Amino acid sequence: xxxxxxxxxxxxxxxxxxxxxxxxxxxxxxxxxxxxxxxxxxxxxxxxxxxxxxxxxxxxxxxxxxxxxxxxxxxxxxxxxxxxxxxxxxxxxxxxxxxxxxxxxxxxxxxxxxxxxxxxxxxxxxxxxxxxxxxxxxxxxxxxxxxxxxxxxxx
Numbered sequence: 001x002x003x004x005x006x007x008x009x010x011x012x013x014x015x016x017x018x019x020x021x022x023x024x025x026x027x028x029x030x031x032x033x034x035x036x037x038x039x040x041x042x043x044x045x046x047x048x049x050x051x052x053x054x055x056x057x058x059x060x061x062x063x064x065x066x067x068x069x070x071x072x073x074x075x076x077x078x079x080x081x082x083x084x085x086x087x088x089x090x091x092x093x094x095x096x097x098x099x100x101x102x103x104x105x106x107x108x109x110x111x112x113x114x115x116x117x118x119x120x121x122x123x124x125x126x127x128x129x130x131x132x133x134x135x136x137x138x139x140x141x142x143x144x145x146x147x148x149x150x151x152x153x154x155x
Contacts, residue, residue, distance in 0.1 A: 003038065004154045005073055006142075008048045009059055010036035016056060025064045028139045032063075035148045044092035049076050050084040052117070058124060068136020069154070078120040 010032040040046055049055060058075035061067045067075070087093055137153055147153065 002149075004036075004149070005049075005069070005076065006032060006036040006154060007038050007149070009062070009072075011038060011040065011048070012051050012056070012059055013063070016051065023064065024140065025060070028063045028065075028143065031139075031143045040088065044087070044089040046086045046088065047083050055120075057121075063139055065138050065140050068138050069142075070136050075120075075124045078123045 013029045013032050014037060051059075055076060058067075058072055062069065062072040087096065141147075
């Protein structure tokens with residue numbers, strides 16, 4: 001619980017290559033790096049949101065001030081995105097054991113992934129058009145107010 005969605009976003013901005021340059025998004029990315037980045041080097045395992053294309057789009061909308069933090073948080077739960085688990089060290093690999101494998105048909109599971117993505121995008125655009133977001137906490141507010149980890153508005 002010591003980490004929040006902005007910590008995940010800071011890691012994402014650090015490792016994903018495409019971000020808008022020369023805009024508020026670039027300043028936002030720098031702010032996230034300075035105030036929310038968690039260096040993953042000392043960790044054996046990292047658990048966080050997946051960062052596939054849909055969810056990356058949601059993150060970009062937040063960074064560019066198109067949606068408030070509450071909408072980003074909602075969007076990250078659309079389409080049952082699940083968690084991404086990364087094993088980073090020899091220690092972490094010694095703690096897991098292979099118990100078997102089952103074939104997964106691309107014709108079945110690729111379609112499920114595509115539908116999950118399509119549904120998440122559809123729900124996101126529907127939610128983005130509704131609800132009054134004028135009072136939401138935007139990336140620009142976070143930067144202007146100097147919000148950092150531990151601020152109650154991030155929970």
